[in-house]
Amino acid sequence: MITFDKVTKAFPGGAVAVDELSVELPTGQITVFVGPSGCGKTTSLRMINRTIEPSSGTISIDGEDVTSQDAALLRRRIGYVIQNAGLFPHRTIEDNIATVPMLNGVGKKQARQEAVQLLTRVGLDESMARRYPAQLSGGQQQRVGVARALAADPPVMLMDEPFSAVDPIVRDSLQKEFLRLQSELGKTIAFVTHDIDEAIKLGDNVAVLRVGGRLAQFGTPRDLLDNPADEFVADFVGRDRGFRALSFLTAEHLEVEPVSAYADRGRGVRLVLDDGGAPQGWAVNGDARLRALPSTFVAGDSLRLVTDLAITSPAGAAVRVDQHGVADGVVAHEAVARHLTAHRQQGQQGQQGQQGQQGRG
Amino acid sequence: MIDYVTANRSVILEALAQHVWLSLLPVLVGAALALPVGYLGVRYPRFYQPIVNLGGLIYSIPSLALFLMLPAVLGLQVLDPLNVVAALALYTFALLTRTVADALLSVQGQATQAAYALGYRPVRQLLGVELPMALPVMLAGLRVATVSNISLVSVSAFLGVTSLGSLFTRGLQLDFLEPIAVGIVLSVLLAAAADTCIVLLQRRLTPWARVSTR
Amino acid sequence: MSAATLLAPDVTAPLINYFAYLFDGENWRWASSSIPARLLEHVAYTLVTLLISAAVALPVGLFIGHTNRGAFLAINIGNAGRALPTFGLLSLMVALIGIGTLPVLVALVVLAVPPILSATYAGIRSVDPSAVQAAVGMGMRPTQVLFKAEVPMALPLISSGLRSALLQVCATATVAAYVGFGGLGRFLIDGLSTNDYAQVFAGALLVAVLAIALDLLSAGAQHAVVSPGVRARADRGGRRTSSSAARSTGRTHPHPQAPTAGTPRQRPNERPTP
Numbered sequence: 085m086i087t088f089d090k091v092t093k094a095f096p097g098g099a100v101a102v103d104e105l106s107v108e109l110p111t112g113q114i115t116v117f118v119g120p121s122g123c124g125k126t127t128s129l130r131m132i133n134r135t136i137e138p139s140s141g142t143i144s145i146d147g148e149d150v151t152s153q154d155a156a157l158l159r160r161r162i163g164y165v166i167q168n169a170g171l172f173p174h175r176t177i178e179d180n181i182a183t184v185p186m187l188n189g190v191g192k193k194q195a196r197q198e199a200v201q202l203l204t205r206v207g208l209d210e211s212m213a214r215r216y217p218a219q220l221s222g223g224q225q226q227r228v229g230v231a232r233a234l235a236a237d238p239p240v241m242l243m244d245e246p247f248s249a250v251d252p253i254v255r256d257s258l259q260k261e262f263l264r265l266q267s268e269l270g271k272t273i274a275f276v277t278h279d280i281d282e283a284i285k286l287g288d289n290v291a292v293l294r295v296g297g298r299l300a301q302f303g304t305p306r307d308l309l310d311n312p313a314d315e316f317v318a319d320f321v322g323r324d325r326g327f328r329a330l331s332f333l334t335a336e337h338l339e340v341e342p343v344s345a346y347a348d349r350g351r352g353v354r355l356v357l358d359d360g361g362a363p364q365g366w367a368v369n370g371d372a373r374l375r376a377l378p379s380t381f382v383a384g385d386s387l388r389l390v391t392d393l394a395i396t397s398p399a400g401a402a403v404r405v406d407q408h409g410v411a412d413g414v415v416a417h418e419a420v421a422r423h424l425t426a427h428r429q430q431g432q433q434g435q436q437g438q439q440g441q442q443g444r445g
Numbered sequence: 446m447i448d449y450v451t452a453n454r455s456v457i458l459e460a461l462a463q464h465v466w467l468s469l470l471p472v473l474v475g476a477a478l479a480l481p482v483g484y485l486g487v488r489y490p491r492f493y494q495p496i497v498n499l500g501g502l503i504y505s506i507p508s509l510a511l512f513l514m515l516p517a518v519l520g521l522q523v524l525d526p527l528n529v530v531a532a533l534a535l536y537t538f539a540l541l542t543r544t545v546a547d548a549l550l551s552v553q554g555q556a557t558q559a560a561y562a563l564g565y566r567p568v569r570q571l572l573g574v575e576l577p578m579a580l581p582v583m584l585a586g587l588r589v590a591t592v593s594n595i596s597l598v599s600v601s602a603f604l605g606v607t608s609l610g611s612l613f614t615r616g617l618q619l620d621f622l623e624p625i626a627v628g629i630v631l632s633v634l635l636a637a638a639a640d641t642c643i644v645l646l647q648r649r650l651t652p653w654a655r656v657s658t659r
Numbered sequence: 660m661s662a663a664t665l666l667a668p669d670v671t672a673p674l675i676n677y678f679a680y681l682f683d684g685e686n687w688r689w690a691s692s693s694i695p696a697r698l699l700e701h702v703a704y705t706l707v708t709l710l711i712s713a714a715v716a717l718p719v720g721l722f723i724g725h726t727n728r729g730a731f732l733a734i735n736i737g738n739a740g741r742a743l744p745t746f747g748l749l750s751l752m753v754a755l756i757g758i759g760t761l762p763v764l765v766a767l768v769v770l771a772v773p774p775i776l777s778a779t780y781a782g783i784r785s786v787d788p789s790a791v792q793a794a795v796g797m798g799m800r801p802t803q804v805l806f807k808a809e810v811p812m813a814l815p816l817i818s819s820g821l822r823s824a825l826l827q828v829c830a831t832a833t834v835a836a837y838v839g840f841g842g843l844g845r846f847l848i849d850g851l852s853t854n855d856y857a858q859v860f861a862g863a864l865l866v867a868v869l870a871i872a873l874d875l876l877s878a879g880a881q882h883a884v885v886s887p888g889v890r891a892r893a894d895r896g897g898r899r900t901s902s903s904a905a906r907s908t909g910r911t912h913p914h915p916q917a918p919t920a921g922t923p924r925q926r927p928n929e930r931p932t933p
Contacts, residue, residue: 130796133796135792135795135796155798156798156799156800157798158798159795159796159797159798160797160798161798164793164796164797166789166792166793166796167789168789169789169793170787170789170790170792170793171790171793172790172793172794172808172811172812172888173787173790173812173886173888173889174811174812174814174885174886174888174889175811175886175888176888183797184797184798187797187798187799187803216886216887216888217888218888229793232793232797242796501874502871505826505870505871505873505874506866506867506870506871507826507829507830507833507866507867507870508830509830509833509834509844509847509863509866510830510833510847510862510863510864510866510867510870511863511867512863513847513851513859513860513862513863514860514863514864514867516856517677517856517860523851523856523859589741592738592741592742593741595742595744596741596742596743596744596745597744599744599745599746599747600745600746600834602746603834603837603847603848603851604851609744609747610744610746610747613744613746613747613749613750614750614837616750616754617750617753617754617837617838620754621754622751622754622755625747625750625751625754626751628744628747628750629743629744629747629748629751632742632743632744632747633742633743633744636741636742637742640742
């Protein structure tokens with residue numbers, strides 16, 4: 085557990101980056117610091133490994149004050165991933181990854197062997213071990229950055245906008261793999277981003293900071309979306325937070341119609357399957373052209389995805405497939421709407437007690 | 446020092462005048478040769494490395510050695526100032542070919558693609574888009590070449606060619622500090638003046654660079 | 660002067676004379692003023708001066724680059740050094756100190772320090788700040804950050820500066836023969852004073868060959884010590900900013916040394932990076 089206790093950072097000249105921040109980052113979870121630029125999120129992160137020293141207050145890891153330890157040794161026990169990876173251009177990939185073990189006195193040979201194993205762990209090929217960073221793409225460099233931070237197997241990891249410099253598609257796959265990796269490793273992670281979507285996607289907990297370094301809200305992503313503490317948080321989370329909150333609901337309990345039944349009900353559209361049963365597109369009556377399918381979903385996907393598919397489909401319905409890609413059901417957007425209505429009624433009953441206390445505007 | 450200057454005014458002025466044309470004429474000649482050759486290195490990439498290597502080779506020859514080898518190559522008298530002009534033109538050429546090539550390479554990108562897409566023909570694109578964009582880098586190279594030429598000319602005093610360097614040999618022969626000091630001061634001032642002229646020229650020619658850098 | 664006055668069809672006749680001194684076996688037999696002795700002398704003086712200059716300039720350049728204190732000095736010393744006429748400086752030192760080895764060494768060091776210093780400064784400043792941030796964040800101590808991260812990344816520029824200084828010193832040592840210094844310059848000065856152009860030509864050729872050889876050797880050394888990872892980067896970066904590199908590292912006097920000669924021999928198999 086990482087504990088911030090009334091931590092303040094004022095820079096020479098008087099600018100206050102972090103103001104009396106008290107927050108607890110639970111062990112084994114991802115805690116995301118999010119906020120606009122100038123909110124002190126990176127400063128907060130960098131005070132944990134003392135690359136910035138707090139002006140007042142204490143930060144402790146598992147009860148031990150970080151300032152009571154030798155800074156360099158402290159940092160070697162904390163993994164650190166930054167934007168653009170910050171790889172050493174003069175070292176091969178394996179030597180980059182082996183940096184901290186070698187600082188700790190592990191032999192070169194052993195450190196390199198372990199580095200190569202880590203490469204596969206972060207989804208890179210072993211053949212990259214002898215390359216230099218300049219020979220890798222941005223996404224690959226960022227994976228190496230994560231591997232380098234993991235090399236000494238630190239219990240705590242700091243990640244400062246690690247995925248913000250890569251394109252959205254690469255970012256998405258990096259985020260997914262990061263979550264997979266974390267489910268195996270269970271590190272205590274402090275993660276900084278300016279992207280609320282990323283915060284909601286990755287965080288077990290999210291700390292929203294406002295400019296001037298004050299904590300606006302701390303809670304689970306769900307809390308943030310359902311009950312923003314004030315206007316600032318509501319604004320930051322965005323106007324479409326209701327739609328975003330659908331990410332936390334799965335599509336499991338939706339009414340799914342059989343593929344054949346959907347066509348029969350006189351809607352004038354029909355789902356065309358290939359010989360193996362995989363969906364090809366929608367055929368609209370009186371039109372020879374096949375309308376393309378935007379995408380499909382599987383049973384465990386989020387309600388947000390299904391809603392999006394249903395809205396954008398030319399037939400007004402999302403197509404579900406099984407693990408072999410065979411179409412096994414269709415969800416009409418009316419069914420989604422019915423499901424949402426039912427869900428809201430449930431939610432209101434469950435939350436009535438809390439609403440009064442929070443009294444938000 | 447002032448006494449020395451007033452007493453030897455005509456000698457000093459002649460040395461200065463000689464120094465000016467011995468250092469600046471080669472800049473013009475070298476630059477005129479470097480432009481097309483540098484362009485060649487961009488237009489035909491396989492020439493780039495040979496051009497760079499040749500430049501590096503010429504550049505590594507000490508000036509005194511080049512001054513004294515050229516008479517044999519060009520068939521001139523050792524005393525002939527043309528040796529100095531030729532040698533310094535070679536250095537300028539060696540420095541600027543790479544600068545020109547690199548400057549032109551550095552502007553390849555969005556603006557040149559845009560020009561191409563807008564329908565510029567190759568020559569017009571080179572003259573109207575690429576050259577102006579490459580100008581700041583090329584002029585920076587020109588500054589280096591000019592300043593180093595001015596300080597190099599002094600060495601030609603060995604050959605008996607008149608320049609500010611003659612003040613150094615004179616001071617050494619007479620064991621007299623003042624001509625040496627005057628020579629150094631004038632040489633540095635001349636270099637600073639020439640440098641300033643090119644900077645002013647650059648401001649005139651590339652007003653956009655000032656806006657974007659400051 | 661015995662210089663050829665004609666670029667005539669029978670140009671071969673005077674050419675034989677040019678090489679007379681160089682190819683006279685007598686001049687190659689070991690003696691205090693023989694070609695091998697002068698060559699050795701030249702190389703020795705050059706290397707000693709370079710060592711002294713590096714011992715002065717490297718720590719200062721590293722300090723300024725690392726702390727960015729005194730950056731003004733580091734940037735401008737290179738430009739100022741380039742404008743200073745070497746021959747004038749040599750003469751001045753001799754006039755101040757007297758004839759001897761010391762004034763020449765002082766002048767040579769004064770000329771060699773600026774390119775090394777400004778290149779070292781520029782090299783350290785060119786290091787990617789995020790890599791330094793990562794080095795600190797991973798638990799490197801300040802000296803480790805400097806020598807394990809910053810210096811290796813700055814090495815392409817630092818070694819270019821050293822190579823510039825090497826050529827600079829080699830060339831100025833030649834000029835120093837005028838004030839009684841040893842080395843290959845002696846053939847030039849002695850030949851000129853006795854109207855023995857064959858000796859002058861031999862000296863000039865030897866100086867040129869020596870300079871080129873030193874440049875190639877130092878290029879080899881640079882290639883050996885600079886990590887391929889930053890070499891590729893430096894070549895790319897060098898292309899984009901060659902003139903600013905020339906401005907910061909280059910000084911040209913009396914042989915215009917080449918910041919450009921710094922990284923010319925790009926390996927053909929250097930792979931483009933994504």
